[in-house]
Amino acid sequence: MDNILDVRGLEKEYPGFCLRDVSFSLPEGYIMGFIGPNGAGKTTTIKLILNMIERGGGSVKILGLDNIEAEETVKEQLGAVFDTCYFPSKWNCGDVERAMALFYKRWDRARFFDYLREFGIDRGKKVGELSRGMQMKLMLSCAFSHEARLLILDEPTYGLDPVSRDELLDILAGYIENGQRSVLFSTHITSDLERAADYITYIKDGAIFYTGAKDEFEDMYRKVKGGPEDLTGELERKLLGLRRYSNGFEALIRTQDLRNSRLLTEPATIDDIIVFTSREDESYE
Amino acid sequence: MSNAIRVMRLDLIMSKQYAKTFLICVAFSIVYAVLLRVFLGGVLFSAFLAATASCYPFATEETCGAGRMYGMLPIRRRQAVAGRYLYTVAVGIATILVCVGISAVAYLVAGMDVDIGDMAAGLVAGFVMFIVSVAFQIPGYYKLGATKGRVFTFIPMALYFGSYALIGKVGVQRILSVLGPFADPKFMALGIVALMVIMLLISFEVSVKIYREKGM
Known part of the structure; x- marks a missing residue:
């Protein structure tokens, strides 16, 4: 080609x-x-x-x-x-x-x-x-x-x-x-x-x-959501553009980092990937 | 056809919207020359108008972002600048020749005196004024755009007024005596032509440099 x-x-x-x-x-x-x-x-x-x-x-x-x-x-x-x-x-x-x-x-x-x-x-x-x-x-x-x-x-x-x-x-x-x-x-x-x-x-x-x-x-990343108790230090290091809410968080994660995880995930759109990788961690308490 | 000539033709199309206003102004300069019986004044006026025409493609570029059109065309930047100079010189030559020609005919029809010497003096003075003006203006337009670059129009005007004041104060004879052997008419004519060519070449190279650094 x-x-x-x-x-x-x-x-x-x-x-x-x-x-x-x-x-x-x-x-x-x-x-x-x-x-x-x-x-x-x-x-x-x-x-x-x-x-x-x-x-x-x-x-x-x-x-x-x-x-x-x-x-x-x-x-x-x-x-x-x-x-x-x-x-x-x-x-x-x-x-x-x-x-x-x-x-x-x-x-x-x-x-x-x-x-x-x-x-x-x-x-x-x-x-x-x-x-x-x-x-x-x-x-x-x-x-x-x-x-x-x-x-x-x-x-x-x-x-x-x-x-x-x-x-x-x-x-x-x-x-x-x-x-x-x-x-x-x-x-x-x-x-x-x-x-x-x-x-x-x-x-x-x-x-x-x-x-x-x-x-x-698109397959490289997944959107991940969870409650406050799911957000361990180990997980946090793997997340991109973490958004914290009073009742939990959402972030982007590399698909390869998701192995054996029981977190709730969904496919990431191109928009999601741009937004999460462009913004620093944010809190919406 | 070379790319510079293509750009010259493109610049003529770019200036189309100003054609009517320009022609009215040129006609006015001819009327001015005939009615006030100032042949040279009318030609110099037309030369000044021709110099302002160098602004037209820049003005069109500025108002609608047409600079990007030049950027995507299969031409080099140097050719784009060369085309702009060709356009300017072509408009200048045409305007001054038309003004001198029509004014001379109008003078003859009106039974006024005009000879080859007047016409030659008009042509030379007109071209000198035109070349000096555009040599300053075009790099200014490349650097600052059509609106802000107009400030460069005043540099040649300041030179004219400065020269006029100097001649008035010192006197033509004294200047000629200082020039010594260079005051010979043939030598002066050659010197003026060489000076104009050098001015245009320097102006062109400065414009190319500005255009390269600034981008399209």
Whole structure:
């Protein structure tokens, strides 16, 4: 299985924030969810992949090519969708087409207008008059019209209603269908990932906490609940993000630490894992 | 087509929304030159307007986050900056030429005196003013954005007023005598061209450095 994206030891330093040794790979034909709390380094990583900011160290390879040395070739293969539309609000779809056609060798004008029709985007409207969902679809139409093989989405579902989010997930599923394209999908709405993602990369405080298959990620942890008498010192050392209540506690625990335990457990969602691993022990007495 | 030229064309599309206002202002500078019979003044006015046009792509970028669009396009940062300079110089040349041409025709139609010397002086003065302005403005826009970067517009203006005050106080003859052999017209013309090119090159390299450090 070939990797479409290979990130190795990526580093970037800002005052008060540091991205350290970020490494992960995305194979061809899959969707990877890129998750983490606000300020964890998701957007910085995406900007480094797109070479929009200068990296401090490490390497990014897209289709086997370095993203800086072969920037033009690499970006021909890339499509990007951000939380807000990057086209000027006074442009219409014709302006968008004219602008994009200048830069992409494999730009297909007819395909672009076909996508606009398919997505129900009114060609006569200005970008600023389109809804958030339509703006997101306009950015996707551009990415699809130059045959991008790697689609990078930074919080694309931010501010979208559930119907538009559902449509996006269907579009992404269709996009990777031929097995040669991949999607890196940064989001806060982890329910989207439960449905669409094959892989998860979880970044926390500028470092990778987990990267791998989504199912393994979910299986790695369990949510555990118990009364005050169940919370022994030995157990406490194994718990992550312990929340104490007057009548007991709840926390996250690694599945491997649960052997022979009679505690009440339930499957942990991706949200649970992010929340419990991001917060210190808390009391709600 | 090189990527810098592609970016220049993209910048023209980015500036489309300002085209009407810009053309009205240029027309006003021509009317000003004809009605007040100040050929050079009208050309300098148009050069100033052309320099303000360098702000348009930055302003569009700032208002709608279009900087990220440049970041995802298959171009290098240096090419993006080169395209922005090409756009600026192209708009400047076109504006000054149009202003000089139309003003000259209007002068002739109105039966007023205008000769090749006036036109050449207008072109040279216009281009010098334009190049000096944009050489300061563009790095300022890259550093601070279209709104805050406007402060850099005042640096060339301060230079003009400073030079004007110096000439008034010291006198042209004394300045020419200080310049000595460099006061030769051919030498001065070459010197001005070289100075403009050097200013633009330094400005370009500074902009590339700012753009690299700042990111998209």
